[in-house]
Amino acid sequence: xxxxxxxxATKLPVGTWTSDPTHSSASFAVKHMVVATFRxxxxxxxxxxxxxxxxxxxxTGTVDAGSIVVKDENLQAHLGAPDxxxxxxxxxxxxxxxxxxxxxxxxxxxxxxxxxxxxxAVEARGTITDPHETLGGAAKVGxxxxxxxxxxxFGLEWNAPxxxxxxALANDVKLTVELELNRGGE
Amino acid sequence: MRVLGISGSxxxxxxxxxxxxxxxxxxxxxxxxxxxxxxxxxxxxxEDDEAAPGxxxxxxxxxxxxxxxxxxxxPEYNSxxxxxxxxxVDWASRPFASAALRNKPAAVIGASTGMxxxxxxxxxxxxSLAAAGARVIDSELPIADxxxxxxxDGMLIEHDQTLVLGEILAELLxxxxxxxxx
Numbered sequence: 001x002x003x004x005x006x007x008x009a010t011k012l013p014v015g016t017w018t019s020d021p022t023h024s025s026a027s028f029a030v031k032h033m034v035v036a037t038f039r040x041x042x043x044x045x046x047x048x049x050x051x052x053x054x055x056x057x058x059x060t061g062t063v064d065a066g067s068i069v070v071k072d073e074n075l076q077a078h079l080g081a082p083d084x085x086x087x088x089x090x091x092x093x094x095x096x097x098x099x100x101x102x103x104x105x106x107x108x109x110x111x112x113x114x115x116x117x118x119x120x121a122v123e124a125r126g127t128i129t130d131p132h133e134t135l136g137g138a139a140k141v142g143x144x145x146x147x148x149x150x151x152x153x154f155g156l157e158w159n160a161p162x163x164x165x166x167x168a169l170a171n172d173v174k175l176t177v178e179l180e181l182n183r184g185g186e
Numbered sequence: 187m188r189v190l191g192i193s194g195s196x197x198x199x200x201x202x203x204x205x206x207x208x209x210x211x212x213x214x215x216x217x218x219x220x221x222x223x224x225x226x227x228x229x230x231x232x233e234d235d236e237a238a239p240g241x242x243x244x245x246x247x248x249x250x251x252x253x254x255x256x257x258x259x260x261p262e263y264n265s266x267x268x269x270x271x272x273x274x275v276d277w278a279s280r281p282f283a284s285a286a287l288r289n290k291p292a293a294v295i296g297a298s299t300g301m302x303x304x305x306x307x308x309x310x311x312x313x314s315l316a317a318a319g320a321r322v323i324d325s326e327l328p329i330a331d332x333x334x335x336x337x338x339d340g341m342l343i344e345h346d347q348t349l350v351l352g353e354i355l356a357e358l359l360x361x362x363x364x365x366x367x368x
Contacts, residue, residue, distance in 0.1 A: 074283075077282040081319035158316075
């Protein structure tokens with residue numbers, strides 16, 4: 001492999017890339033009642049990838065905690081209550097990267113995630129799809145990321161013991177974001 | 187600030203009512219304890235009645251709504267919360283997304299004539315209030331042997347209990363929107 005090809009494989013697309021709100025998503029998955037996986041999502045998120053000519057890069061993102069959606073309205077309300085996200089006091093989840101590494105399509109981010117004023121380092125892994133011209137000549141970049149966090153470290157400590165052992169909810173929660181990023185602020 | 191005091195005992199001379207009155211004396215000047223007297227009149231929760239729950243339930247929800255914080259004092263019946271109190275919590279917990287209890291700062295204390303001071307009832311009430319979406323203080327004050335716990339002036343005889351009660355009240359008031367905004 002030539003040096004030029006290696007650069008292309010490790011460099012990020014220069015520019016400011018902003019999430020398309022309709023075609024981007026943030027979701028979570030957690031073991032429920034020991035046996036199954038429960039999923040939910042946040043409807044409102046905003047992310048930006050900034051890559052300088054010198055190769056410096058940062059990905060930042062916010063999620064509106066109150067935009068959480070699950071299939072039961074009472075559960076949805078409980079997830080917004082002080083037992084869980086406490087959206088009255090903590091309306092946003094925030095992420096800011098501290099380093100971004102790329103190898104081909106693979107992406108590894110270190111960063112700081114803040115939920116309920118608890119900030120912890122996380123490592124997120126995923127993919128990046130280089131700029132592609134779409135309808136109207138607009139360029140888009142795709143980013144997917146996943147990480148697993150211990151929710152109890154972020155102030156999400158609710159649980160209920162089960163009659164014969166185990167708990168209603170696992171502590172580990174998988175977070176997934178899928179971003180369609182437009183060049184600039186469009 | 188308006189603190190709504192709710193005694194889980196309906197008895198006129200109940201120890202838990204006395205405990206609420208003792209708490210009132212420890213509040214700072216800017217806070218006032220208002221005793222809720224309508225617990226006995228709240229009808230049994232029935233989902234069929236939710237569309238038109240009636241004046242008593244609406245009044246209970248309105249009292250919670252206008253309070254900056256809630257202070258519950260509960261006895262313990264058969265190792266748990268008195269039915270009338272749980273019933274009131276149930277009415278105030280629905281509909282969940284806009285429930286009167288949602289995000290409301292709440293603390294639970296309790297007295298009993300036995301040796302455990304209603305500690306199980308307090309734990310269960312805290313659990314129910316949190317499940318209803320309230321902002322529940324994670325502290326308790328079990329007043330055991332309640333027949334002998336109060337001085338003639340209405341205050342608690344044990345100094346340590348008075349200190350804990352004061353700490354719980356301070357923690358409760360710190361969770362009110364007014365204090366949070368300050």
